[in-house]
């Protein structure tokens with residue numbers, strides 16, 4: 001068993017949303033490895049339990065909470081439960097997200113647009129607001145929102161996702177100003193192409209199927225086109241994300257707020 005001993009985040013309580021997913025789980029494990037106790041939020045009980053088992057390897061207190069971030073009432077009651085279970089919240093990794101359909105804007109399905117905005121924007125707002133209210137009472141806290149390079153440059157065929165991630169960058173900037181007087185910092189990370197794995201494969205396949213001038217219709221060629229657009233000429237590994245999040249949450253970033261850090265191999 002890996003043990004956290006007395007890590008830099010010992011005694012800290014972190015909420016991680018989208019915690020059963022690839023990035024959420026990797027970050028939850030990393031924060032636990034640094035000594036933090038973790039509240040995991042995601043949609044499905046079984047996936048959450050699996051994630052909790054993995055995060056518990058590090059020896060800290062880990063509790064799973066089934067919570068649909070699009071449901072503001074549920075987010076508020078779950079956040080209250082976290083505070084009653086753990087006593088406080090020091091960190092939030094506000095990360096649950098959904099990519100939606102890939103199609104040119106004129107064909108983009110309205111249903112997908114609404115769903116992506118509900119999860120990525122409204123959901124992130126609900127969690128940020130609920131946790132920020134607790135942090136305001138505590139007069140301290142640090143928040144990292146997961147944006148994307150799709151929130152810096154609008155990608156083709158991803159109208160909903162691009163709009164949602166631009167919104168996250170805006171929410172981060174505004175929240176950083178509103179919460180600065182309360183000793184709460186709010187930053188964002190913007191990963192670009194992360195792989196290998198299902199997210200990478202799905203993205204490549206969906207861009208190929210979208211059949212536009214920007215990408216080939218052959219997934220293997222799309223993969224090469226995407227990597228060719230990255231100055232470092234490779235996709236990022238999920239393991240390259242957690243250290244950036246823990247840096248932004250830590251006192252090493254104590255004079256940083258409102259920032260959106262690209263994790264993108266040189267794409268700016």
Ligand SMILES: NC(=O)c1ccc[n+]([C@@H]2O[C@H](COP(=O)([O-])OP(=O)(O)OC[C@H]3O[C@@H](n4cnc5c(N)ncnc54)[C@H](O)[C@@H]3O)[C@@H](O)[C@H]2O)c1
Nearest residue numbers: 018020021022023042043068069095096097148191194199
């Ligand atoms: N993987 C990438 O290449 C990449 C790149 C840039 C940004 N991102 C962003 O990173 C974040 C995590 O993505 P990932 O790659 O780990 O994807 P993922 O699909 O593995 O994980 C997303 C998690 O969010 C959860 N989720 C979705 N809707 C939810 C809801 N309504 N309530 C609660 N939980 C919900 C899912 O159940 C899933 O566990 C997302 O915000 C995504 O947009 C990912």
